[in-house]
Amino acid sequence: MKDIVRSAYRHPLLVGEDLERLVAAHHRCEVEKGKVLIPEGQVAGEYYILQSGLIRAFVHDYEGSEITTEFFVAGEIAIVPDSLFQRSPSKETLVAATNSVLWKISFDDFQLLFHQVPGFSEWGRLWFTQQLFAMKQRSLEMITAKATDRYLRLVTEKPQIIQHVPLKQIASFLGITDTSLSRIRKEISQ
Amino acid sequence: MKDIVRSAYRHPLLVGEDLERLVAAHHRCEVEKGKVLIPEGQVAGEYYILQSGLIRAFVHDYEGSEITTEFFVAGEIAIVPDSLFQRSPSKETLVAATNSVLWKISFDDFQLLFHQVPGFSEWGRLWFTQQLFAMKQRSLEMITAKATDRYLRLVTEKPQIIQHVPLKQIASFLGITDTSLSRIRKEISQ
DNA sequence: TTGTTTTCTTGTCATTTGGCAAGTGATTCA
DNA sequence: TGAATCACTTGCCAAATGACAAGAAAACAA
Numbered sequence: 001m002k003d004i005v006r007s008a009y010r011h012p013l014l015v016g017e018d019l020e021r022l023v024a025a026h027h028r029c030e031v032e033k034g035k036v037l038i039p040e041g042q043v044a045g046e047y048y049i050l051q052s053g054l055i056r057a058f059v060h061d062y063e064g065s066e067i068t069t070e071f072f073v074a075g076e077i078a079i080v081p082d083s084l085f086q087r088s089p090s091k092e093t094l095v096a097a098t099n100s101v102l103w104k105i106s107f108d109d110f111q112l113l114f115h116q117v118p119g120f121s122e123w124g125r126l127w128f129t130q131q132l133f134a135m136k137q138r139s140l141e142m143i144t145a146k147a148t149d150r151y152l153r154l155v156t157e158k159p160q161i162i163q164h165v166p167l168k169q170i171a172s173f174l175g176i177t178d179t180s181l182s183r184i185r186k187e188i189s190q
Numbered sequence: 191m192k193d194i195v196r197s198a199y200r201h202p203l204l205v206g207e208d209l210e211r212l213v214a215a216h217h218r219c220e221v222e223k224g225k226v227l228i229p230e231g232q233v234a235g236e237y238y239i240l241q242s243g244l245i246r247a248f249v250h251d252y253e254g255s256e257i258t259t260e261f262f263v264a265g266e267i268a269i270v271p272d273s274l275f276q277r278s279p280s281k282e283t284l285v286a287a288t289n290s291v292l293w294k295i296s297f298d299d300f301q302l303l304f305h306q307v308p309g310f311s312e313w314g315r316l317w318f319t320q321q322l323f324a325m326k327q328r329s330l331e332m333i334t335a336k337a338t339d340r341y342l343r344l345v346t347e348k349p350q351i352i353q354h355v356p357l358k359q360i361a362s363f364l365g366i367t368d369t370s371l372s373r374i375r376k377e378i379s380q
Numbered sequence: 381t382t383g384t385t386t387t388c389t390t391g392t393c394a395t396t397t398g399g400c401a402a403g404t405g406a407t408t409c410a
Numbered sequence: 411t412g413a414a415t416c417a418c419t420t421g422c423c424a425a426a427t428g429a430c431a432a433g434a435a436a437a438c439a440a
Contacts, residue, residue: 128318143365175333
């Protein structure tokens with residue numbers, strides 16, 4: 001039943017007893033579409049492993065309009081790392097884009113386990129490595145790829161998004177206007 | 191003398207004996223402009239703390255042309271995290287953009303200390319957090335800011351770069367052509 | 381169901397940036 | 411020193427995208 005949690009912590013050095021201690025620290029919660037998990041300006045006190053549904057992160061630009069910074073899908077960890085680990089007010093808002101089922105762990109529990117469970121810090125290092133790599137790829141793609149290609153890649157990698165999220169939010173994630181995205185879609189469908 | 195190394199590991203949980211063990215694992219090396227520290231396709235076996243000079247990271251796009259992905263300046267850690275920590279061939283090349291003085295630590299030494307030195311994993315988590323945040327900022331900037339503003343921010347944050355690096359390399363880092371950057375510079379100077 | 385709001389599409393025109401090519405200096409190196 | 415290469419600038423035109431506005435379609439609420 002907590003398999004989704006277990007598989008989120010998959011790592012060679014993290015097995016048996018140790019892994020189960022981690023898993024046990026997570027608590028199930030269901031949220032409805034629109035529910036704000038972590039609001040802007042607040043210090044994040046937990047992170048979430050997403051079992052089902054879709055979580056969106058966004059910031060506000062200098063004009064006050066929303067820019068989507070991330071979409072979290074099932075199996076991923078919905079988190080605001082800099083707020084959580086630097087204990088600083090979050091610049092991002094985490095909100096449920098659809099009804100979702102999550103497994104929550106508090107920062108305090110995490111912190112305890114990070115020091116006590118062998119292999120956990122190793123797992124964390126790998127998780128960060130992968131996140132950093134993914135984010136570098138994203139920066140690179142914004143530079144090298146056309147908007148059309150960025151959209152197509154999103155569609156193939158996270159098709160769930162297209163079904164459930166308004167075009168405007170997808171567009172801001174891709175770095176274009178909703179008008180442009182609408183035209184791109186038209187172009188593609190021909 | 192190794193102050194630059196010490197200050198790179200500044201963290202509340204990393205002091206005294208423990209810190210000195212880390213510092214002792216670093217070895218000084220001098221490199222000339224053009225020296226490749228980590229070539230594409232090879233598994234990174236170390237990382238570097240930069241005392242003076244300038245290190246550039248780049249990848250090749252689908253057409254084979256260089257895209258600068260990062261500039262490392264004095265005090266920063268020149269590293270290819272995914273190659274180092276996943277033991278995978280590097281997609282990036284690390285090259286000295288000017289003559290530089292570095293403090294090198296091997297992956298094996300790092301790995302040993304990561305497990306033995308209390309507080310080191312905590313430091314690492316914070317370092318990753320900051321890196322990830324910076325990279326998110328960069329993605330966001332590529333979306334929201336005009337090329338002119340991206341250039342101006344680079345100039346104020348890392349002015350060393352402009353003096354020492356050819357325009358083409360700066361342009362690819364900013365996601366524009368050298369032609370455009372040349373025009374932007376002209377525009378600014380008026 | 382009706383009315384209201386949100387979402388999406390489309391048209392027109394402006395702005396940003398790219399592609400290509402020519403030309404000028406500067407640097408390198410044999 | 412001369413020839414080659416590299417770095418930068420500039421002009422011209424094309425392509426991609428944005429801004430604004432109107433209207434159609436869909437979702438939502440009373």
